[in-house]
Amino acid sequence: MTTINKYLLRESLIPFILSLLTITLVLFLQFLIRSFDRFLGKGLDFSIIVEYLFLNLSWIIALSVPMSLLLSSVMTYGRMSEQNEITALKSAGIDFWSLIRPSLYFGTLVGLLLCLFNNFLLPEMNFKARLLAKDIYQKKPELIIEPGYFFDMIPGYTMIASNIEDNSFSEVKIFSKNNNEYQTTIYANTGNLISKDNLITINLFNGEMHEIGLKDFNYYRRIKFKEHQMVMTLDNLMLDRNNTGTRSDREMTVSMMKNQIENYHFLINQSFERINQLKIDSKNSIVDKNSLNRLIESLESNSKTNELINENSIILQLKNEKSLINNYEKNVNQFGVEIHKKFSLAVACLLFVLVGSPLGIMIKKGGISIAAGLSIAFFLVYYILLIWGEQMADRGLMSPALGMWTPNIFLAISGWIIINKSQSN
Numbered sequence: 001m002t003t004i005n006k007y008l009l010r011e012s013l014i015p016f017i018l019s020l021l022t023i024t025l026v027l028f029l030q031f032l033i034r035s036f037d038r039f040l041g042k043g044l045d046f047s048i049i050v051e052y053l054f055l056n057l058s059w060i061i062a063l064s065v066p067m068s069l070l071l072s073s074v075m076t077y078g079r080m081s082e083q084n085e086i087t088a089l090k091s092a093g094i095d096f097w098s099l100i101r102p103s104l105y106f107g108t109l110v111g112l113l114l115c116l117f118n119n120f121l122l123p124e125m126n127f128k129a130r131l132l133a134k135d136i137y138q139k140k141p142e143l144i145i146e147p148g149y150f151f152d153m154i155p156g157y158t159m160i161a162s163n164i165e166d167n168s169f170s171e172v173k174i175f176s177k178n179n180n181e182y183q184t185t186i187y188a189n190t191g192n193l194i195s196k197d198n199l200i201t202i203n204l205f206n207g208e209m210h211e212i213g214l215k216d217f218n219y220y221r222r223i224k225f226k227e228h229q230m231v232m233t234l235d236n237l238m239l240d241r242n243n244t245g246t247r248s249d250r251e252m253t254v255s256m257m258k259n260q261i262e263n264y265h266f267l268i269n270q271s272f273e274r275i276n277q278l279k280i281d282s283k284n285s286i287v288d289k290n291s292l293n294r295l296i297e298s299l300e301s302n303s304k305t306n307e308l309i310n311e312n313s314i315i316l317q318l319k320n321e322k323s324l325i326n327n328y329e330k331n332v333n334q335f336g337v338e339i340h341k342k343f344s345l346a347v348a349c350l351l352f353v354l355v356g357s358p359l360g361i362m363i364k365k366g367g368i369s370i371a372a373g374l375s376i377a378f379f380l381v382y383y384i385l386l387i388w389g390e391q392m393a394d395r396g397l398m399s400p401a402l403g404m405w406t407p408n409i410f411l412a413i414s415g416w417i418i419i420n421k422s423q424s425n
Contacts, residue, residue, distance in 0.1 A: 004094065008102040011080070015072035016106075023064040023071070024057070031056060044136065052136065055129035058122045059250075065114050066345060070352035071375040073103055077360025078370065086361055096423050100357040107353030115346035119253050127251035148394070149248065150331065157230075160327060167193045172204060173323065182219075185210045185320050186228070202230040212317050220313030249338040257335040264328045264335075271321045271328075278314060292322055329396065336400030337393045341386075344404045348382070351411035358415070358422035378414070382407045 032053065077100075080086050089099060147169075151159040156178060162171035172191045176184035188207030193200065205227055213219030249257060275286045280299070286292050296318050355378060363370050385407040393403030 004089070004098075005102045008076075008099070009106060012072060012076050012103050012106050015075045016068055016110075019068035019071040019075070020061075020064055023068055024060055027060045027064060028053075028057065031060065048132070048136070052129065052132050055125045055132060058117075058125035058129075062114065062118055062122055062345070065110065066348050066352055067375070067379045069107055069110060069349050070356045070379055071372065073107070073353045073356030074360040074363070074375050075372075076103070077357050078363040079360075081361050081363055096358075096361075096419070099361070100353075103353050103357050104350065107350045111346040111349035114349055115343060118342040118345060123247075123251045123253055123256075127247055130248075130251065146248070148330070149334075150327065161191070169193075172207070173327075174204075175320075175324065179214075181214060183212050183214055183317075183320065185212075185323075188228070200232050204228040204230070210316055210320070212313055212320070218313065220316065222316075249335050252335075252338070254339050254342065257339050261332050261335050264332045268325055268328050271325050275318060275321050278317070280314065289322070289325060292318065292325075296322070330394065333396055333400055334394050337390050337404060340400050340404035341390070344408050347408055348411060351408055351415060352378075354415035355411055355418060358418045361422050362418070378411075382411060385410055 035053075035056075077086065086099065090096075147161060147164045149160065151161075156176060157174050158177055159172065159174045161169035161173075163169060168190065169192070170190045172186070172188040174186040174188075176182070186204065186207060186209050188204035190206065191202060191204040193202055204225070207225055207228065209223040209225065209228065211219075211221040211223075247256070252260070272286055272292075275292065280295065284291070286295060296315060299315050299318070356375065359374055386404070389398065389403030389406045392398040393400045
């Protein structure tokens with residue numbers, strides 16, 4: 001390694017460490033302020049609080065590392081440009097790519113380490129943080145239900161809700177499981193959760209309960225209710241909570257998520273097999289949602305259906321399977337998003353250096369203030385695109401790959417433009 005490369009690496013390392021410490025501290029203090037009320041009145045040991053805060057440092061570091069690379073590269077080359085070191089190096093015959101190559105190597109190394117961190121340490125620390133949070137909440141038992149995610153902690157049932165605020169939720173769907181005789185599906189407009197002593201009570205309002213025979217498809221029962229109550233003991237619930245199978249996508253490694261995706265594809269195929277076992281369409285098999293939608297529309301519009309099958313039970317069975325397939329596919333998309341995110345964030349480290357280094361070279365005056373402003377602006381745009389892509393992919397409006405790599409495409413194009421402009425100056 002040449003003396004110039006050693007110098008450039010040393011000049012990049014110190015600003016990166018300082019930026020990382022500063023950004024991590026700011027984000028950590030924000031998290032501490034938001035989380036402070038969780039510890040009030042709990043009577044927790046100080047070691048428990050420290051452990052909880054330490055475990056939550058993982059996602060803060062994963063967020064601060066890319067931003068620190070951008071900020072440090074802009075500041076490093078901005079300072080060198082302001083003090084005419086860049087001009088002196090160019091006069092000595094060192095071209096543009098030789099100037100930024102050490103930073104690119106450094107960004108690549110940090111990206112690889114971040115990729116390993118995101119795939120192994122981050123999921124495990126997120127998982128332990130969630131388990132510890134549940135132990136903290138046990139002081140005043142509550143359920144933590146995330147909107148749009150299957151909630152498998154109710155014994156014998158799987159639940160999903162669209163909107164959740166505190167302990168109230170809306171657009172609730174509950175599916176029975178581990179029952180080979182009947183499939184029970186509960187729909188409710190609203191609901192809430194109440195915890196008292198050792199009991200958890202889920203109250204559902206303005207909904208319907210549907211029960212369909214899995215062996216005898218002619219058996220069908222429908223019950224409308226204004227209020228329906230489900231009661232369970234906390235002991236059973238906590239036993240399920242400690243099951244590692246309840247990890248969310250952000251608590252899994254890539255291999256774990258791939259296994260989950262395969263499992264959901266298997267469940268989707270099972271749904272289509274159950275649909276085809278009804279033998280409604282003897283000519284064609286139902287193999288995708290488009291053909292399933294056409295079949296449902298055909299049954300609903302065909303007045304002769306009542307002569308052939310029990311229309312209400314068959315159509316409801318098909319709609320239930322369609323709802324399950326939609327939820328399975330949504331989970332597949334969410335896992336796909338998380339897999340691509342782990343790698344796209346690692347590649348973003350290199351791209352942030354590719355943007356920040358020429359941007360710093362172009363800065364002649366203003367140094368730190370201009371560097372910080374430009375870095376924050378680029379990172380905000382990148383983060384907005386990342387959130388937008390994640391939401392679009394989760395909703396199935398965009399592929400997970402496109403959703404997670406669109407911000408990197410933006411960085412690559414921006415870097416190329418800035419590099420050409422920097423070289424022309």
